[in-house]
Amino acid sequence: MSATPSPARRTGGRSAAVLAAVRSAVEELVAERGSAQVTIPMVAERAGVNPTSVYRRWGDAASMINDLATYRISPDRPLPDTGDLGEDLVRWAQEIIEHFRQPAAAALLRGGAAAAGAGDSDCLRNRRAEATLLIERAGDGPPVDDVIDHVIAPIVYRVLFRPWSLAEDDLAGALVSRLFAGR
Amino acid sequence: MSATPSPARRTGGRSAAVLAAVRSAVEELVAERGSAQVTIPMVAERAGVNPTSVYRRWGDAASMINDLATYRISPDRPLPDTGDLGEDLVRWAQEIIEHFRQPAAAALLRGGAAAAGAGDSDCLRNRRAEATLLIERAGDGPPVDDVIDHVIAPIVYRVLFRPWSLAEDDLAGALVSRLFAGR
DNA sequence: AAGTTAAAGCAAATATTTCTGCGTTAGAGT
DNA sequence: ACTCTAACGCAGAAATATTTGCTTTAACTT
Known part of the structure; x- marks a missing residue:
């Protein structure tokens, strides 16, 4: 068997733009209405993106919110280093x-x-x-x-x-x- | 002005039964699937209660879950009292x-x-x-x-x-x- | 025990969300 | 540039959730 043909993801350009738009939309909506009241059609509209794209990438609202919450603070920012x-x-x-x-x-x-x-x-x-x-x-x-x-x-x-x-x-x-x- | 005509709530009997059935159903479902995946029709079915009753009492799933979560531990149970x-x-x-x-x-x-x-x-x-x-x-x-x-x-x-x-x-x-x- | 009416039930109408198939766009590798 | 196809967009269908008007039941008051 070939070692995972690696289907060649396409994360740049348009996909990245969708991700960014969705991220902002989710943050705004979740802050405005609470995570329980945020739906995918709602996010898609605010992001100017087709709902289908969101469904296909994240499946449901809870996963989407959890995913975006996890990467909210940059994980590779420099940590304080004062020596103490x-x-x-x-x-x-x-x-x-x-x-x-x-x-x-x-x-x-x-x-x-x-x-x-x-x-x-x-x-x-x-x-x-x-x-x-x-x-x-x-x-x-x-x-x-x-x-x-x-x-x-x-x-x-x-x-x-x-x-x-x-x-x-x-x-x-x-x-x-x-x-x-x-x- | 009349001092709040007190619409005479009816919390006993059937209402209490509905509350208890809904409470159990919510606890089961929330444990099984997570709070984000619990819907009102789902709760109503498990509780053997009409969805409309649930909608009218709580409005939406998030409020319902929050309400039931608040009273989960009996607030008037005796507290420890050892003297220390x-x-x-x-x-x-x-x-x-x-x-x-x-x-x-x-x-x-x-x-x-x-x-x-x-x-x-x-x-x-x-x-x-x-x-x-x-x-x-x-x-x-x-x-x-x-x-x-x-x-x-x-x-x-x-x-x-x-x-x-x-x-x-x-x-x-x-x-x-x-x-x-x-x- | 009888009267009043809050709360539950029911069913049909409406609204919203989710899925599916198919055409289009454009990212990544050559 | 050109090719291949991942990811997106669109539209219609299907599934779910929510609302509404009306009827029935039964909890409280007297």
């Missing part, structure tokens, strides 16, 4: 908080949470990978799960259920110092 | 963890998260009220927000994105002791 793990974590947390203060980002996270099932999807997996990287680079630090439990989880909780409380003064600093307190 | 705040919090956290290990409860929380918007809904508000009660009763203890950030938030995060990790040994104890560590 604590400081790096604070800055990293601040970036995440700022990100999720955008209503569109928060709405996408809600959609991602809804789609997350029995391990088949997790739109925050990139954040976990980043935490792992920061800690490994420092050579020593709290377990990744502690960072998730006490820095990411509180942020996510607030994004989902108490978005206004993300604006609290020095939230990132408070969370990170609690992280180091119990060691 | 730390111990009470551990037991309380354990109850919550156990609760959300039921797939139906986890699925409802996902639905509630999706529906939670700009403060218009929060299916965890009862948990916050309980934390407040425990702390006030003890007369002294960490701020409620700390309990939310470092006990509830990690639990919720795990329910939503890493459900298998809820089974971890003494999760409740670990979270609560971290809560008291930074004081």
Whole structure:
């Protein structure tokens, strides 16, 4: 057998334009109406794209939203590197908080949470990978799960259920110092 | 002006039966297929109820799921009362963890998260009220927000994105002791 | 026990979403 | 340039969901 004939994807040009248009449309609509009220025909119209294209690429609204939520923060942006793990974590947390203060980002996270099932999807997996990287680079630090439990989880909780409380003064600093307190 | 003629609601008997049937149907379906894939006709059929009744009572699937998610744990169950705040919090956290290990409860929380918007809904508000009660009763203890950030938030995060990790040994104890560590 | 009417049921009309087949456009490799 | 065909667009069909007007049932009040 030939080793996967690789059907030659065509991701550039027109396809890329469709993706970009759909992405913006989804973000707008999800922020305006909530992920549960966003339908594919609605997205297609706003994006100026044929609904069929959206159906064929994503299948249904939930998958589409989850997919777009996962890649919302650039996964290859540079991470803070001050030489001090604590400081790096604070800055990293601040970036995440700022990100999720955008209503569109928060709405996408809600959609991602809804789609997350029995391990088949997790739109925050990139954040976990980043935490792992920061800690490994420092050579020593709290377990990744502690960072998730006490820095990411509180942020996510607030994004989902108490978005206004993300604006609290020095939230990132408070969370990170609690992280180091119990060691 | 007449003081609200009180249209005399009829919540008993048949209405209560419909509510119970719909509640079970929603829990089953949401656990089986995820909140995004649950439709009102589907729920009505499983519940053996006319779709129109569901439309008229809840309007749409998202509201229905959010509404049922909010009252999933009995809000007036007795809270732990050992005389020791730390111990009470551990037991309380354990109850919550156990609760959300039921797939139906986890699925409802996902639905509630999706529906939670700009403060218009929060299916965890009862948990916050309980934390407040425990702390006030003890007369002294960490701020409620700390309990939310470092006990509830990690639990919720795990329910939503890493459900298998809820089974971890003494999760409740670990979270609560971290809560008291930074004081 | 009788009266009032909220809430449920039913059925038909309407609206929306989803699927399918086929022609068109244009991305990627030669 | 030219070829091949992935991905898009379009239109009509099919499937689903939602609304509406009316009838029936039965929960509360007196």
